[in-house]
Amino acid sequence: MTITMRCDKRSPIQELEEYKPGKLIKGAIKLSSNENPLGPSPEVVKAIANSLENEDLKLSVYPWEGNEDELRAEIARYVGFGVKTIVIGAGIDGVLDTLVKIFLGNGNEAIIPVPTFSLYESLVIIAGGTPRYIPRRRNEHFEISVAELLAACNDRTRMIFLSSPNNPTGNCIAEKEVREIAEAMPEAMVAIDEAYVEFADSSLVNLVREYENVVVLRTFSKAFGLAGLRVGYAIIPEWLAGMYKKVAIPFSVNSVAIQAAIAALKDKKHLRRSIKLVKSGRTFLEENLQKICKVYPSEANFVLADLSPRKSSTVCDALEKKGITVRDCASFRGAGDSFIRISVGTQEENEKLLEALKHVLSAKRF
Ligand SMILES: Cc1ncc(COP(=O)(O)O)c(C=O)c1O
The missing domain is CATH 3.40.640.10 (Type I PLP-dependent aspartate aminotransferase-like (Major domain))
Structure with a gap:
C-alpha cells in the first residue's frame, strides 16, 4: 500500500529532535533522570x-x-x-x-x-x-x-x-x-x-x-x-x-x-527527608568530583561535570558497562560534547558512581 498522507515537508515539525529521556537499563543504578532516590512517601x-x-x-x-x-x-x-x-x-x-x-x-x-x-x-x-x-x-x-x-x-x-x-x-x-x-x-x-x-x-x-x-x-x-x-x-x-x-x-x-x-x-516528613538526602549527597558529590574533574555548584538534585578533553559519550558508555547510567549532555542544545549530568542518588549509589568514574577517567585509553 502506498502511503499518500504525509507530514508537509516544509513543516518545522520535520526538524524536531525526539525527546531523549535518561537511560533506564534493568539492574543498573539510574542516575540519569533526576528522580527521587527515596521514592514516594x-x-x-x-x-x-x-x-x-x-x-x-x-x-x-x-x-x-x-x-x-x-x-x-x-x-x-x-x-x-x-x-x-x-x-x-x-x-x-x-x-x-x-x-x-x-x-x-x-x-x-x-x-x-x-x-x-x-x-x-x-x-x-x-x-x-x-x-x-x-x-x-x-x-x-x-x-x-x-x-x-x-x-x-x-x-x-x-x-x-x-x-x-x-x-x-x-x-x-x-x-x-x-x-x-x-x-x-x-x-x-x-x-x-x-x-x-x-x-x-x-x-x-x-x-x-x-x-x-x-x-x-x-x-x-x-x-x-x-x-x-x-x-x-x-x-x-x-x-x-x-x-x-x-x-x-x-x-x-x-x-x-x-x-x-x-x-x-x-x-511533609518524607519531603524533608528527601531534600536532606539530596542536599547531603550533592555536597558529597561536589566535594569529591572536583578532585577528578570540573564540577559546577548546583541548587538542584543533580550536578553537572565537565570531562573535557574527554567525550561525554565515551565516559557514559564506560559507566554503563559498570552498571551506572548518567545523562550525556551532548543532546542538550549548546552544551557541547564533554558534559555529563549526574543525579544525586542514595549515599551508596553516589559512592559507587564516584568509584566507577575515578576508574573510567584514570583508564589509559582516555
Ligand atoms: C527543568 C525541567 N522542567 C520540567 C521537567 C519535567 O517535569 P515533569 O515530570 O513534571 O513533567 C524536567 C524533567 O526532568 C525538568 O528538568
Whole structure:
C-alpha cells in the first residue's frame, strides 16, 4: 500500500529532535533522570491502595472535579497563594504544553537560554512558533546575560523560558534579573520552571503576585518522588486561569495521580527527608568530583561535570558497562560534547558512581 498522507515537508515539525529521556537499563543504578532516590512517601502508596480497595477511587469513572479542586487547595496552601491562581497538568510537561498553546502560534517567537530543558523548544516548534536561542555564559556558571536576552526580543516575542534551577547546569537566575526581563517585556509571558525548587535556596514564586506576565511551574516528579504519575502545576496570575482551563486537555491529570499528590503534600516528613538526602549527597558529590574533574555548584538534585578533553559519550558508555547510567549532555542544545549530568542518588549509589568514574577517567585509553 502506498502511503499518500504525509507530514508537509516544509513543516518545522520535520526538524524536531525526539525527546531523549535518561537511560533506564534493568539492574543498573539510574542516575540519569533526576528522580527521587527515596521514592514516594509510603503514605502515598497506602492512600492509593486503600482508596482503590474501598472504592473511594473508581478507575471506571472520569476524574472528579471535586478531587481536582482539593488538590489545587492543598497546593495553594503549600505555596501560600490563593486557589484561583493554581492550575494543574500532567507534569510540568503538560502545563507547559497548555501555556505554549495559549501564547505561541504562527509568527510568534520564544526566547530560550541554552543549554536547558529541551521540551521548551519542541513545544514552541510544534505550536508553529520560532525559538530564539541565547547562549548561557559557558566560562562562568552558565549565567544568562539579560542584555543579550533582551536584545534577542522583538514585538513577536510572546514567551521567555527560564528554568531555575536550570537543567542541566544546576544554577538559579537572580530575582533582580527576572524583574528586569518581566518589566522590559510586558507583552511576553515569562515562564519560570521551578521543577527543582525544593532543593534550592530560594524561589521566585512571589513574582507572580507582582507581575501579570510571570508564571511559575512546579512538579511532583522530583522532591515528591511521583515522576511515574505525571502531576505538575503552575502558579499563574488570575487573569490567565480561565484561558488555561479552556485550552487544557480535560482530565489530563488522572484520579490516581490526584489522590497521590494530595497524600504527598500531607507527608511533609518524607519531603524533608528527601531534600536532606539530596542536599547531603550533592555536597558529597561536589566535594569529591572536583578532585577528578570540573564540577559546577548546583541548587538542584543533580550536578553537572565537565570531562573535557574527554567525550561525554565515551565516559557514559564506560559507566554503563559498570552498571551506572548518567545523562550525556551532548543532546542538550549548546552544551557541547564533554558534559555529563549526574543525579544525586542514595549515599551508596553516589559512592559507587564516584568509584566507577575515578576508574573510567584514570583508564589509559582516555
Ligand atoms: C527543568 C525541567 N522542567 C520540567 C521537567 C519535567 O517535569 P515533569 O515530570 O513534571 O513533567 C524536567 C524533567 O526532568 C525538568 O528538568
